[in-house]
Amino acid sequence: MRKTLLSFLLLLSTIIQLSAQNKPNAIATKTAGLQKFAGYFPFYWDEATGKILLEIDKLDKQFLYVSSLPAGLGSNDIGLDRGQLGGTHVVYFQKVGPKVLLIEPNQGYRAMNGNPAEEQAVAQSFAQSTLWGFKVEATDGKTVLVDATDFLLRDAHDVVGSIKRARQGSYRLDASRSAFYLPRTKNFPQNTEFEASLTFVGGDDAGNLVREVAPSTEALTLRQHHSFIQLPDTNYTPRAMDPRAGYFGIEYMDYSTPIDESIVKRYIARHRLQKKNPGAAVSEAVKPIVYYVDHAAPEPIRSALLDGARWWAQAFEAAGYKDAFKVEILPVDADPMDVRYNVIQWVHRSTRGWSYGASVTDPRTGEILKGHVSLGSLRVRQDYLIAEGLLAPYEEGRPANPEMMKMALARLRQLSAHELGHTLGIMHNYAASVSNRASVMDYPHPTVKLTSEGKIDLSDAYAVGMGDWDKLAVTYGYQDFAKGVNEKQALDQLLRTGHQRGLQFISDRDARSPGGAHPQAHLWDNGANASDELRHVLNVREKALQQFGLNNIKPGVPMAMLEDVLVPIYNYHRYQVESVAKVVGGVNYTYASKGDGQLVTQKVPEAEQQKALEALLETLQPKVLTLPENIIALIPPRPAGWSPTRELFDKRTGLTFDPLAAAEASADFTLSFLFHPERAARLVELKARGSKLGLEEVMDQILEATWKAKQQDGLQGQTQFLTQQLVLTHLLALSQNDNAAYSVRAMATLKVKELEKHLKKLSKSNDDAVKANALLALNRLDQPSNAKPQLHKDLPPGAPIGSLEVLSCE
Template sequence: MRLLVLCLFLTTGMLQAQDTDKKETPTIAKKTEGMEKQEGFFNYYWSAEEGKVYLEIDRWNDDFLYVNSLAAGLGSNDIGLDRNQLGDTRVVFFRRVGPKVLLQQRNLDYRAISDNPDEAKSVSEAFAQSVLEGFKVVARDGDRVLIDLTPLLMSDAHGVAARLKSAKEGTYKVADDRSALYPENTKNFPKNTEFEATITFTGEPTGRNVRSVTPTPESFTLRMHHSFVELPDDDYEPRVFDPRSGYYARGYADYATPIDQPLQKRFITRHRLEKKDPSAALSDPVEPIVYYLDRGAPEPIRSALLEGARWWNQAYEAAGYRNAFRVEVLPEDADPLDVRYNVINWVHRSTRGWSYGSSVTDPRTGEIIKGHVLLGSLRVRQDFLIAQGLVAAYGKDGTTPDPRLEELALARLRQLSAHEVGHTLGLTHNFAASTNDRASVMDYPHPYVTLDANNEMDFSEAYATGIGEWDKQAIKYGYSDFPAGTDERAALNEILAENERLGLRFISDADARPSGSSQPEGHLWDNGSEPVAEMDRLLKLREVALERFSEQNIPVGMPLSELESVLVPVYLMHRYQVEAVAKVIGGYAYDYGVRQPGVKPDYRPVPAADQQKARQALLQTLSPQVLDLPASLHTLIPPPAMGYGRNRELFNTQNGGGLDPLGMAQAAADNSLSFLLHPARLARVVEQRALFGSDYPTLQQYLDESRNALAAQLRSAGRDAYARAIAEMAERRFLHQLIGLVADKDISEAVVASALAQVLKYRRPDNAASTPSEHELYLDQLVRSFLANPDNYAPVEVPDLPDGSPIGG
């Protein structure tokens, strides 16, 4: 009897367990009753009642792309969380382990391209992979399962909280009760599945940037987008990277490489483009590259952006294609985050900022799947402002602006559109183009405004029109479709050799951006093949603009205090040319040469005579003649009007808030001195004297020349109180920067030694007969105070220059 009861108990328990198991894991059809099914790359179900998305998975361990992005942004350039901003691109797959489903990312930085599966396995097991998310199976039919994808979609996939924390804007977290899926942009297509969610962040703001762009900074809402994308087929052939080619490099370490060959494999990023007839000199493409412009761009901006982007068809024609590159307005039923569309986005922020050209790229091969441009909308206004300061923009009637202002701004937008699209074609910057007859749109161009025969401003050449010669050659390298039987490596090398024969130069970011760079040809926001001559030209242009500056530079009805916003770009017109001239000093001429039979490497210092001219040009920017303001401006611009105030586009003042001519001069002088006395530059002055002989100055001679020039400027000021105040200020800043060099423990000891010797020359002898001036006494006491207690030395802080770069954005 007891045995029968036990058997009945066990049988009942087993049946209950089976019933419970069935209840826990229903069929997909049962689970999704009443839900809206969307078929596509991944089938999914939308449960309006629960506010959830359920994903159906029937392909295990199959790779696909996962891309996250930001559909609706924050609006702050400083934080950098913009509308339609791309996030990470990852190769992932779904793996099932019992009741769990893992979304796992492959580590493609380390591989073994080998026929031996054990060799490949040894590498894949040596380096970590990442599990991005784990899910529980909520329904199944055999090997086909259903998971609740909502936790992934409702997460901070774009890293917003981390970005805000690193920017010291506050500690935020996702508020689940204030977040929800966004069904309007959750869609399905044959090769991609798109999801979107409205994510609310709550926290305590600690910075000004979140406060400046959100209605309630303790709680703000963004939209995050997630894309599951089918990987391209295997018909794409990666193209080898060459440092002279002008392309971004992708790569990986191939541990199956023979020991006598480089471990790192590098290839360029580019779109897939093939000729219908590779043997034809000019052929239609199998499938063209098509870009789509954001419908939110208004006229006349829309037409300018379309025209500039379309310039790239000139380069593809030079590479042998007919109608291979098109730009159209985005269709009304298209989503800009859909990976099927290459998109030029028009993005608004609260302040001006950078534009970006990014892409969704297959990490395995470098194939660009989607080009994605973000253009900052305030850029056009900044270029308008630059032009506004150069002429009597609103004339005597005060209402109708000079039409040249808009023409210049639109010309810059055409160039900007072409530039950022160029990045999404795979091209990096070429900052040597401005010294090379504007050979590339991939440079950062300063507006090339000239003076005509009547000393009037001429804007006709402000920005180049059309694609450059370097750009055409670069597209040839990346996109040429060679006939069958061609030795591709030899053909690519011939394109690079042709660049040299054409005299086309290429210098990119790492050699152009650092303020202490030794490359004199690569620079941002400059013009002209000869930096000193261009400096002279710019200073003359600036002088004319400042002399003519008046209330006619703003419209009737605008507060006169707003003239300062227009004045700043004029006063600082030479700021980037200062950097360009400085790079001549201690500079070396070089490019990205590779070893070639019979070709001698070309790496040499800039001639000593050219460096001397550059030093004199830099010292000239410290003179009262350059740093003063015309007398007509001294009483023209009052402090900010009620309701306006000062902002980051203006100089930080030391006089209580109004226009500060001496403070402006101080900030500009300190900027020039920071380049003249850059520790890396001074170390190269020491180096070049040691390596290349007496044509090059010793560092002590270099510093003596600088000190003597500043002293001469002070003597020349005579009884002119304004000029004398500027000259004394420049000498004070020179000494402060010398002391800063002496106190710097991370620079060349030779530089420290020469700087110390120079500092000591400002100390007055104890038995000096003459009575020191106030200025001389200050310099003497500054030196003595530093020498007595160098560890307590605190330099006088000089206000930073107003925001500059991006000059047009």
């Protein structure tokens, strides 16, 4: 009886509650006395309870939901940066009884022929996502009121997961220390914005990266932002993606596609831009694209960012637009997270790191609704440091060389243009450096020249303005064709013409791999011929080291800080080394389409491969690897209060500077590319197809240049010994690598056996140092599985040069 009574009372309570919810003016009654924010989705702030009540007057109508991180952690390695965008979701609210569900339909699988039955079949075949469930607080007709507090105060950006994945601690969200951030909780006619200050607690196992940036590891307070955004109208026309054009985009499977056509549909990401007069060669835009530079960026940095970003106007002019692209300063009262603003943000971290360009993109069509650039503030200081190392500018009694600041600001202009390019939809183009720096979408190494007097010249360190590829890419993505023009044919002809002009496009996957095959695509390289440029870079490095000394740091700076300046100069050739390595066992290719006349694949000529190998072997010579005595003697251990950083050379000598560890890391770097299992497999394959330069020949030349070279004396001799041991390490590791091709492991095993005979001869040498080195090598042959190249001292961090390309970053 008691159980029946309780059930009755519960039912009665529910009926009364629903009755109260559905009374006329129930929402007005519920929200009486609360602060109302009118706009896209009206909402109410309850000061007494700290809650936000959301008024939903658009049930079952799709909109965009975007989360972001307006106030970050400040650690590049963890990656929770100020201004970081989260995902973009097409969602809708659906009322089911006393609940309102926030549902995200599946955009990856569609039926686009307008047949409701087919659309329903696809929708029922794949999962959708219910992102949240809200309790109805009041109802007026088709409008409902829900408590959105828990939804908006949750960890939508997955801060807890990001810290955990970085192995920096186990944190949890503390609701008692979290609240809404009202200064940036606003409403507008087409978008509703919420912001919350969230505190994450724990910290018992906080890692060093967290300790570096947090005032207390016990509590980390960041801000997260939520945007509800009205979907754009249906007047936007998607543009088909072409692999030769270099655009990001969207893709989905359309199950209503005829069987004889591709079921996968791909469209580029781009802003909406239309000519007022599509038939005119030059026309103003119906609505220009406008970007805003963060007013927090100081001068002269702000002007450099403005200048670089404005370069894109040149590309839109080349596409036939007048005043269609503009860059201004962000108004002081504007919120950078507001979807109405395309922004270039100035982001601070505790260490140098990546900059990147992201966007809010309509997942249905690929239309970019907001471009969002994040530029790391410490990068300009790294460029300045490189210039200090190259110029040795602090001669007593003379002012600092202004070329350092010019070079650093020139890089900032290029960086601003580069990252903004990503937010226009454009990918990296790593083949641009071989075509007269044809694109800002490459990663540029400073172009440093030597004058006829042998002086270092930084006047052309970075290119200025749009390259020819950039103009072609913008024309492909944004050209507005007149009526009657066959768009597909016109775009195809545009790309064919670009190819005929020698413009190339190769992007990330092909350029980033250390075992990569493309001889003309790499990050941070220069020059039409990689091998020639490596020799030039080595000459610049040699000149910089010859003049390296007291003039590389300011008066009053601790002498130990010379090591900071030395690192990027000693390793100045590192990126060109990787570029040249791709020529060895290289295969040239393009993203060719059937019938377009582009190169499909072609082996790199043997003469070019041999030239590249010889240039790489030069980087293993003791005279290149060994630092001179006058530099070594100038660098003491760090003084108290100046802690060592990861930017310095690793050491085996304790606190004192270790020139041999620097040499070891540099030599290991070159060898890691030459012995890469993918490169080794291609060398075997290319020789089987008729090439005279195969894996055997490459290994023989490496052994001749190291183990069989004339033995040097002094520090160069010690450098030679460690290089020889590194070669053995890589040979043994390759012979034991289960991921390497059998033919590669077989050849490595053969060369190990041949080297063993040579080592036995060296073990009988009258020179104790030579004898000891050979005996150690023979000892190591007994335990080949212990040979692990990654155990050797690593190079200090390199990329990004000038400061960790995500949506897109550099």
